[in-house]
Amino acid sequence: MQSQNKKLRNAVITAVGMYAPEKVMDNKYFESIVDTNDEWIVSRTGIKERRKMENGATSDMAALACEDLFRTTNVKPEEIDVIIVATVTPDMFFPATACLVQDKIGAKNAWGFDLSAACSGFLFALQTGASLIEGGSYKKVLVVGSDKMSAITDYTDRNTCILFGDAASAVLLEPTTDLNYGIKDSMLFVDGAGKDALNMKAGGSALPSTEETIKNKLHYIYQDGKAVFKVAVKGMADISYEIMERNGLKSEDVSYLVPHQANLRIISATAQRMGVSEDKVMINIDKYGNTTAATIPLCLTEYYRAGKVKKGDNLILAAFGAGYTWGSIYLTWGFD
Numbered sequence: 001m002q003s004q005n006k007k008l009r010n011a012v013i014t015a016v017g018m019y020a021p022e023k024v025m026d027n028k029y030f031e032s033i034v035d036t037n038d039e040w041i042v043s044r045t046g047i048k049e050r051r052k053m054e055n056g057a058t059s060d061m062a063a064l065a066c067e068d069l070f071r072t073t074n075v076k077p078e079e080i081d082v083i084i085v086a087t088v089t090p091d092m093f094f095p096a097t098a099c100l101v102q103d104k105i106g107a108k109n110a111w112g113f114d115l116s117a118a119c120s121g122f123l124f125a126l127q128t129g130a131s132l133i134e135g136g137s138y139k140k141v142l143v144v145g146s147d148k149m150s151a152i153t154d155y156t157d158r159n160t161c162i163l164f165g166d167a168a169s170a171v172l173l174e175p176t177t178d179l180n181y182g183i184k185d186s187m188l189f190v191d192g193a194g195k196d197a198l199n200m201k202a203g204g205s206a207l208p209s210t211e212e213t214i215k216n217k218l219h220y221i222y223q224d225g226k227a228v229f230k231v232a233v234k235g236m237a238d239i240s241y242e243i244m245e246r247n248g249l250k251s252e253d254v255s256y257l258v259p260h261q262a263n264l265r266i267i268s269a270t271a272q273r274m275g276v277s278e279d280k281v282m283i284n285i286d287k288y289g290n291t292t293a294a295t296i297p298l299c300l301t302e303y304y305r306a307g308k309v310k311k312g313d314n315l316i317l318a319a320f321g322a323g324y325t326w327g328s329i330y331l332t333w334g335f336d
């Protein structure tokens with residue numbers, strides 16, 4: 001439920017940054033390693049290519065995205081209060097990837113933590129960061145989505161290997177007392193009953209790593225694509241429509257839908273439900289595939305840098321992912 005208390009400040013995005021590894025894996029490459037073809041991949045998913053981090057881990061990509069962000073702002077790493085890293089591919093179980101990023105970027109006054117919500121991770125992290133700022137105790141929060149999906153992808157499984165890619169992206173949240181800007185509303189949900197449709201089964205406390213788990217390929221992504229597709233279409237379309245409705249937004253008031261990039265068909269269904277035309281939908285799934293927690297900030301960074309996002313633009317962010325997790329955030333862009 002939306003809080004009835006009058007807010008004193010909003011959290012607003014004041015800088016963005018990204019990192020996509022250089023190595024490109026196009027659909028032709030996948031034709032050479034599994035039984036697939038470019039036509040199937042493009043028509044079913046919208047993906048043409050994705051990236052692979054050959055040397056380095058999730059924290060390296062995250063740190064590079066943060067360094068890219070710092071090149072565009074006067075804010076210095078040592079001014080950061082909190083770092084939240086949304087990821088399902090942490091460098092290791094512990095310490096948290098946020099600790100490794102803190103050290104790599106020299107944010108010596110920050111605390112931080114990882115947040116695990118799969119493809120909805122960035123939205124959950126953005127709302128968490130916004131709450132820390134709205135509470136008044138913190139002034140500079142870095143929210144990072146970073147996933148090295150290639151580390152948990154089975155490149156012999158055509159059902160999943162063509163879908164995922166590696167990337168990282170970051171946003172800086174700061175407070176503003178001008179409530180016309182910033183994060184205005186969020187609707188976030190989980191339904192753990194969806195756990196069997198999309199997961200990585202082994203390596204945790206339920207099924208610690210053994211020769212058997214490795215032999216049975218339980219350290220890779222498992223997805224029942226059809227099952228997830230059905231709930232993702234409904235979940236993302238419904239939530240995006242609902243957040244518009246409860247904020248009194250008509251389709252013409254929405255400057256952009258910023259959807260998680262899992263499947264172009266899910267994105268189109270969401271846009272259709274919102275009554276938003278294709279030119280108002282941020283899309284880069286063709287270039288990067290599904291980068292899990294990184295997709296939404298990657299879109300924000302690329303569209304902003306292309307001069308397509310302006311101060312005052314209303315954005316609806318929406319995602320659906322493993323858990324199940326899903327949600328939507330309504331924000332007004334705060335800088336040119």
Ligand code: UT7
Pocket residue numbers: 035036037040041044045119158159160162224225226227228229232261262263266290320321322
């Ligand atoms: O990001 C987090 C949430 N995840 C999602 O939102 C993903 C949701 N799911 C999807 O996007 C889609 O279900 C997929 C893209 C994963 C799959 O598309 P689909 O249209 O649902 O295909 P399908 O799984 O129903 O498979 C249709 C056929 C099957 O063959 P048969 O059984 O009909 O003979 C598959 O074996 O396509 C086959 N197939 C492939 N063929 C060529 C599956 N993968 C491939 C492939 N190349 N890579």
